[in-house]
Amino acid sequence: MNRKILVVILLITSTTLLAQRTNSSPYSFFGIGDEFSPTTVEQSTMGGIGAAYNHYKYLNFTNPAANAYLRYTTYAFGALNNSLTVKSDGEKQDSNSTTLSYIALGFPIGQKAGFSLGIQPISSVGYSLRSNTFDVNGDLQAITLYQGEGGINRIYGSFGMKLFKNFSIGIEADYSFGNIENSITNQIDNVNLATKYKEENIVRGGAVTLGTQYQKLLKNNVYLNAGATFKLGNDLNVTGNEYLYSLTVSSSGADIPRDTISNTAIDGKYKMPLKTTLGVGFGKFDKWYVGLDYENQDAIEVLGSLSNTNASYRYENSNRLSLGGFYIPRINSISSYWDRVTYRAGVRLEKTGLAVNGSGSNTNFTSINDFGISFGLGLPLKQLSNVNLGFEYGKRGSTTNNLIEENYFNFRLSFSLSESWFIKRKID
Secondary structure, three states: OOHHHHHHHHHHHHHHHHHOOOOOOHHHHOOOOEEOOOOOHHHHOOOOOOOOOOOOOOOOOOOHHHHHHOOOEEEEEEEEEEEEEEEEOOEEEEEEEEEEEEEEEEEEEOOOEEEEEEEEEEEEEEEEEEEEEEOOOOOEEEEEEEEEEEEEEEEEEEEEEEOOOOEEEEEEEEEEEEEEEEEEEEEEOOOOOEEEEEEEEEEEEEEEEEEEEEEEEOHHHEEEEEEEEEEOOEEEEEEEEEEEEEEEEOOOOOEEEEEEEEEEEEEEEEEEOOEEEEEEEEEEOOOEEEEEEEEEEOOOEEEEHHHHOOOOEEEOOEEEEEEEEEEOOOOOOOOOOOOOOEEEEEEEEEEEEEEEEOOOOOOOEEEEEEEEEEEEEEEEOOOOOEEEEEEEEEEEEOOHHHOOEEEEEEEEEEEEEEEOOOOOOOOO
16 A cells, blocks of 8 residues: 555544544433543454454554564554434434544564554544423423533554563553533523523543553463553543523524623543453464453542532443454465454443433432443455454443433444565565
């Protein structure tokens, strides 16, 4: 591939990544929005494992120590299509959204180190909900519209190296940035003016992740992998403004602001605790692999003026358990293309760390849990490149305590383009 053309593609798709609306989940209303785990499509189709996993041509967004095993320069592009069904009190609504998931580049440095960099979203906000209020006669009395958009992206640089024969270490630094806007519009019947509350938030913050991996060759060419990552505690600083004002609505549906009732500055932060991920796996080189990950993080702390607006939700300890792997029938098969395909599958059980107050009582919070099963295909192209397809079905939340249950189907697509750089040409 022409590298100049690739740079242009990266610039164009990076702009698209930052500009798009990437979510349709009502749970993106809370906090910093719907959070994403940093995984490639290959990892996602294996349940999200990554602490112990490494590969000579695939990137790993979970553990920076995995960069030490890269042997080829790899460009990675990922996209996600999310089909969502929302259920609440017997009602059901469907939605669909498509987003670019990541753009990344990784390459080896000598025989014992590697580096990768990229950009990807870490949370998104994108919802539009309408609530109707009726009087005792069943006539419409008021309409309340909840809307939100935006999200947080991160750029990162990740380095890993083999410290000893079977042991590698890694470090990753990232910078998160984004804008989030939430609004609530209330229109009462037979009243000319509506009222609107709007928050405009600017989010900024940096983080550092440390990682280690151990790989040992056992009998019959089976190897054992173990790994751990530690994302150090960091702050996401939030600034902006919140407004309360009256308005009229034009025939086209646009807001026409009238009088500002209040204008208050927002100054707060989300204090993100240490996040630990432990993993172990067994495999046979270019044949099969099975891995298990466990991730844990204490509750996110909300500080400053943000702490005055979270009566409807709170954060609690989060954890995730992932199990998955892959199988390749015969990677060098000449007679059958499907024998060279990588077949992946996994399962994920997650306590998201979000608890929502659905009853109006400040003591009645319900934890939001997420369960997903996934499978995928790695379709080989010429030389070392692959097209990766991923499919995931999952369920999040429940209808108890006046809350919402989400059933989702995710289709993921990625291109992993690998080639050799920095190799001197030989002349016979």
